[in-house]
Structures are given as C-alpha cells and as structure tokens.
Amino acid sequence: MVIKPKVRGFVCVTAHPAGCAAHIQEQIDYVKSKGLLKNGPKKVLVIGASTGFGLSSRITATFGCQADTLGIFFERPSEEGRPATPGWYNTIAFTNAARAAGRYAKNINGDAFSDDIKKQAIEAIKADLGQVDLVVYSLASPRRTHPKTGVVHKSCLKPVGQTYTNKTVDTDKGVVSEITIEPANEAEIADTTAVMGGEDWEMWIDALLEANVLAPGATTVSYSYIGPEVTWAIYKNGTIGLAKNDLERAAKSLDAKLKAHGYGRAFISVNKALVTQASSAIPVVPLYISILYKLMKARGTHEGCIQQIQRLFATEMYNGSALNFDDARRVRIDDLEMRPDVQEEVKKIWPQITTENLPSLTDIAGYRTEFLKMFGFGLPGIDYEADIEPHVPMV
Template sequence: MIIKPKIRGFICTTAHPTGCAEHVNRQIAYVKGTGRKLDGAKKVLVIGASTGYGLASRIAATFGMGADTVGLFFERPASDDRTATAGWYNTAAFEQAAREAGYVAESINGDAFSQEIKEATLKLMKEKLGKIDHLVYSVAAPRRTDPVTGETYASVLKPVGQAYSNKTVNVQTGVVTDVTLEPASEEEQRQTVKVMGGEDWSMWVEALADADLLADGFTTLAYSYIGPKVTHAIYREGTIGRAKDHLEQTAHDLTTRLKPYNGRAYVSVNKALVTQASSAIPVVPLYISILYKIMQEKGLHEGCIEQMQRMYERLYAGGEVLTDERGRIRMDDWEMREDVQQLVDEAWAQISTETLPELGDLESYRQEFLHLFGFGFDQVDYEADVNPNVQL
C-alpha cells in the first residue's frame, strides 16, 4: 500500500508505519544523545503510552533511566483497506527498539477505564515487571464508562459561565477567523470532570496497591496545562480546567494515601505542543503557531521528548522536587516566561490572515501535525509500497 495523509478537520485518518518508526527513533536518539542516564524509576507503567507525552514518557523512562515498561493504550490495528492508527505503529517501533536494547517492553491495547483491562494489565505486570516504582497517567479521551456504575460520560470543550469569543485559525488554509463557544451546562461540566479529572487515575493507584504492585518510593504523574490568559476561558477556566482542578486535588489525595510507600503523586504542567488532543481545541492552534515562532527565535522551543527528559531530570535529580505553591511540577516555565508571553500578547493583538505568516509559524505547526501520523519526514520514501499490517 502507498500511504498518503488524509486529513479531516483536526485529525488524520491514515498513518505511515515507516514514518511513525522514524518519529519514535528520533525521540530515542534525542534521549541517548543527552549522554545522561538518570538514577530513576526502573519498573514503569504508562497509561496512555502510544502518542504525545505518554509515548515520550515511555521513551525517556526506558532510554533515559533504563526502565522496563508496560504500556497501555487504545489503538486500532490495520485492516484490509485501512492503516493502523499512529499509536499502533509508534508502539511497534518502540517495543522493537526497547527489546533490542535488552529492556522489557510489554503492551496492552484496550479501554483503560474498564475493569477488564485493569485486571489484564495487573496480571501482565505481575508476570513481567513485579512491583513498580513509577506510574504515568496520560489519558485524553472523549468519553468514559464508569466500571462501577456503568454510566457513560462525555467530555466537552466549552467555557464556563458565559459565551467566549476569540480568534482561531483553520490550520489547513491559514485563514484566521473569530469563533464563539457557548457556555457549558452544569451537567456538561460534571461529565467532563468524570472523563478528564482524576477519578480513574485514583482507581488505577488503588488497584495497583490492592494487587501489591507498588514498590517503596513509588511516584506517579499525571499531565496538565495552564497556558496564557488568551486561552484561559476555553481551557483553564473552562470545562477542561474544571477537570484539571480535580486532577490536581487528586494528586494531593494520592500523596496522602501513598505515605505507607514513601510515595508521592504529582501533576506536571507541560508546555503547549501540537498533539492530537490540542489540535481539537479552538484558539489553541493559533496560539501555538505564535508561541513556536517566539520560542524558536529565543532558543527555548521543546517538543514532547525534550519536555519529558527535562521533567525526569527534575523529578529524579535527587533532593526535593521543585514545584510551585500548589505542588505542581512546572514544565511550562519557559513558555510562561514574562518576555515570551509579552511577545505573544503583542502578536495576538495584530494577528490576522494577512499577518500570520509574519507573526506566527503555521508551517511548523503543520509539520509537527503531520509528524504525529508519520508523515513529513525527508528520510522516508512516501512513494514506496509498504505493508500496513504491523504486528505488536
């Protein structure tokens, strides 16, 4: 099959196995290229391990700390007329590289919210890892079925309290327009917290503890975002922000529960990046295109793997972990620097379809978006006939 990108809205419906492998191998090469091997976690479970920050966490854990891993994700294998999802190909490439390097790399494909997958994961971990010293929870999902009640919840991206209007961009055409989002109802807010908050993270830690799979000194991470004022109404002060508040409270609750293990739960606030999740949020792609230009010019730009490598260096550097007043690890510290955000504000006030090429870097956004699905790499021959049926 000759595979080309097929983009619909903010998703790409195809993925390229060779390109995804190139993407993974570049991240592995970055971690190896730092020349640093952290004395950190050695047995790691990553929930949401196939793309974005979760994938980068798994790569940094294995090749930056020497960790054996189990990864959990919800991806689709190839069929007769469809490619697999990018996360499927990413995982295949990671597993091959990790195993060739002598590490345990096992995976489970299924719904992380379900009791069935939790039980299957615990069984696999007992067989392959034993007690773990680190859990990464990196799940971005549109809906969740509660395994106890059977109720299904759906998350929404909406402001809270009042309608919100601001600029956004059509990533494919480069046209800047205004977008207005109506406020969420109380029920939509509740359901979004149920999907994107910390309830399932807490259930996973409890299940691991009940299965006697937590090692002394166990740490766990979940990921969040705060962002600038221009995105607050749609993100931090919107429905997703309500969920992230719950996530942060969960971290505090888990830290208390982990005291018998000398453990700790953290929320890491990460930088705005092109991910499958962020591409779906109005306003954010335009902000990222401006941010990228500014941070690249200042030599501050990082991708997922650079963020996760730096985060683990902070987490496992020895001594007390540097956090903000709310106990969060602030990996967005470079993004939120005053000089960076001042330039963002100035550009935002002037941004339009006509000024975007000068004030933003939409081309970098498009390139990184294609990379998520294995496209846009000069080293890959996209005219070559490839087999989409890659096995895990």
C-alpha cells in the same frame, strides 16, 4: 499501499508506519544523546503510552533510565484499505527498539478506564515485573465509560459561566476566523470532569496498591496545562480546566496515600502547549501554539514532548534532583513558555493576526510540520512514494 496524509479538519485519518518508526527513533536518539539518568525508575507503567507526553515518558524511562515498561493505550489496528492509527505504529517501533536494547516492553491495547484492562495490567505486572516504581498517567480521551455505573461520559471543550468569542485558526486551510462558544451546562461540566479529572487515576493507584504491585516509595505523575490568559476561557477556566482542578485534587489525595506507603509521591507536572492529537482538537489553542512556536524558536527555547519529559525526569524527578513545586504543589516545566518576555509578545501579536499575515506573524508552517509528523509524514529518509505494508501486528 502508498500512504499519503489525508487531513480532515484537526485529524489526519492516515498514518505512515515507517514515518512513525522514524519519529520514534528521533525521540530515542534525543534521550540517548542526553545520557543515562541517575536513580531513575526501573519498572514503569505508562497509561496513555502510545502518543504525546505518555509516549515520551515511556521512551525517556526506557532509554534514559534503562527501565522495563508496560504500556496501556487505545489504538485502532489497520483495516482493509486503511492504515492503523499512529499510536499503533509508534508502539510497535518503540517496542522493537526497546527489546533490541535488552529492555522488557509489553503492551495492552484497550480501554484504560475499564476494570478489565486494570486487571490485565496487574496480572502482567505480577507475572513479569513484580512491582512498578513509576506510574505515568497520561490519558487524553473524548469519552469514558464509567466502570461502576456503565454511564458513558463525554468530555467537551467549552467555557464555563459565559459565552466566549475569540480568534481561532483552521490549521489545515490557514484561515483565521472568529469562534463563539456557548458556555457548558452543569451536566457537561460534570461529564468532562468524569473523563479528564482524577477519579480514574485514583482507581488505577488504588487497584495497584490493593494488588501489592506498587513498589514502596513509588512515584505517580499526571500532566496538566495552564497557559496564558488569552486561552483561559477555553482552557484553564473552561470545562477542561475544571477537570484538571479535579486531577490536582486527586494528586494531593494520592500523595497522602503513597506517603503512607513507603514515602511514595504523587504530583502533577504542568507541561508546555504542544501539537498533539489532544491539543489540536481544542479551539483557539492551535493559533496560540503557532505564535508560541515562532517566539520560542526565535529564542532557542522551543521544546517538543520528548525534550519536556527528558527535562522533567532529569531536573525534577530523578538524577539526584528534587521536585520544585509552585504554590499549588505543581511542578512547572511550562516555565519557558510562561516567561514574561514570551507572553508579552503573544499579547502584542494576538490582536494583529489575520488570515493574510498568519504565515509571517506565526509559525503556522512549523505547526503543520509537527502535526503531520505525529502521523509519520515529513520525516527525512522516508520514501513516501514507495509501497508500504500497512498491516502490522501489535508486538
């Protein structure tokens, strides 16, 4: 099968196995180029391990710290005439590379919100790892079936309290338009918090503690975003931001629990805005990311998921470093994004953007390149005209 990108709005419905593998290799090479980290984690559970920040966390733990990893994710295998999702191919490529390097890597594909997947993960840890010393919680999901009530909660990306109007871009067509989003109601706010808030992270840590598979002194981290004022109505002060407040609440509660369990720690790292499958679905944010990429690339401060997480591990979590918290007890690896000179420029450029000047005022080209790369397209050295086997079993 010859596999070409098929972009439908903010998703690409195809993925290229060899391209995904090349993307994984790029990330591995980057981590290796930075050298081994001191005092790194040795046995790691990554929840949301197949794409974005969770995948980069798994790669950094494996190739930067020589850790053994168990990865949990929800990906679709190939079907007749249809390639698998990129996270499927990413995981296969990662696992092969990890095992070739002598590291243990096991995968569980299923709904991380369910009791069953937690049970399967605990059984795998007991059988193969004994205990884990790092748990990365990096889920981004549109829905969650609550394991106790059976209720299906659907998250939404809406403002809270008032209608929001701002510019947005159709990243595929390159058309800038105005979008108006009505505020969420109480049920939508509660549903989004049920999906993207901290309850499931707490359920995971409680289950791991109860099964005695969390090493004394273990760390757990989850990721959040804050960003500039221009996106606050839809992000920080919107439904997703309220869910992230709940994630922060959970971090504090888990930290107290883990402190009682051998001086462990739980915290939130606030990461940079990046092109991922999760962020491309948020209105307004891709336009901001396109401006941001241009400004940060010009300053030589641009980072992708792997650079962000390698820096988090190297300068905050391990390697003889200590966590530097902001006044709300969050680690900030969005520091380069939030630099005043960058944000002043964003403010100047934002009102000027039109469909016509989008290519010159923003890095929309870079956005598209990154977007396609997530699906394994545009990688050097890959023959995209060649036939490739889309049906690859999970390893």
